[in-house]
Amino acid sequence: MDEADALAIEVHVLRLSHRAARDKRVTTHLGLVARAFGARRMLVTGAKDEHLANSIQRVVDSWGGPFEVEFVSSWMELLEDYKSKGFTIVHLTMYGLPVREHVGKIRESEKILIILGGEKVPSEVYQLADYNIAVTSQPHSEISALAVFLDRLFAGGELSKRFQNARQEIIPQTRSKQVLKK
Numbered sequence: 001m002d003e004a005d006a007l008a009i010e011v012h013v014l015r016l017s018h019r020a021a022r023d024k025r026v027t028t029h030l031g032l033v034a035r036a037f038g039a040r041r042m043l044v045t046g047a048k049d050e051h052l053a054n055s056i057q058r059v060v061d062s063w064g065g066p067f068e069v070e071f072v073s074s075w076m077e078l079l080e081d082y083k084s085k086g087f088t089i090v091h092l093t094m095y096g097l098p099v100r101e102h103v104g105k106i107r108e109s110e111k112i113l114i115i116l117g118g119e120k121v122p123s124e125v126y127q128l129a130d131y132n133i134a135v136t137s138q139p140h141s142e143i144s145a146l147a148v149f150l151d152r153l154f155a156g157g158e159l160s161k162r163f164q165n166a167r168q169e170i171i172p173q174t175r176s177k178q179v180l181k182k
Contacts, residue, residue, distance in 0.1 A: 008110075012082075018047050027049070030116060035060065035067040042056070075125075088106060091125055091131070099149060114150075
């Protein structure tokens with residue numbers, strides 16, 4: 001599968017158990033990484049946090065999309081719904097199987113839901129996931145796990161992705177900053 005084929009995969013990210021007071025930066029950064037690395041949607045369970053949604057929406061408004069944030073009340077119902085729609089469910093956990101050995105098979109899917117835990121992940125998530133995948137079997141952040149997984153999934157193609165309706169675009173420079181405002 002080449003980069004263009006990999007980028008055609010529809011990816012959504014589910015953040016479990018968002019706690020607004022404790023997780024606002026982590027969950028915001030998960031949304032920013034998900035968007036920048038090619039996911040189309042982030043679903044969030046736990047606290048409904050309009051500040052989180054608004055922060056990410058401001059980035060989408062300036063830097064392009066598509067990307068949206070949606071709050072859901074039941075992760076179990078969401079997983080059942082996504083499974084019925086043909087999504088492959090990938091739970092990122094340091095206790096899972098090595099990404100390098102399984103990403104090729106996962107890449108064959110047309111639609112993927114990636115699950116990232118907040119507080120303790122219920123054991124049912126491990127059972128319902130089609131894949132429990134680790135980018136490393138060492139303690140690390142959900143943000144890094146998502147970035148590494150998406151880069152492997154999209155075979156690097158996401159790094160040169162152009163975003164629709166962007167009002168700003170970075171012009172790469174050797175030693176300075178240049179932003180094109182449209």
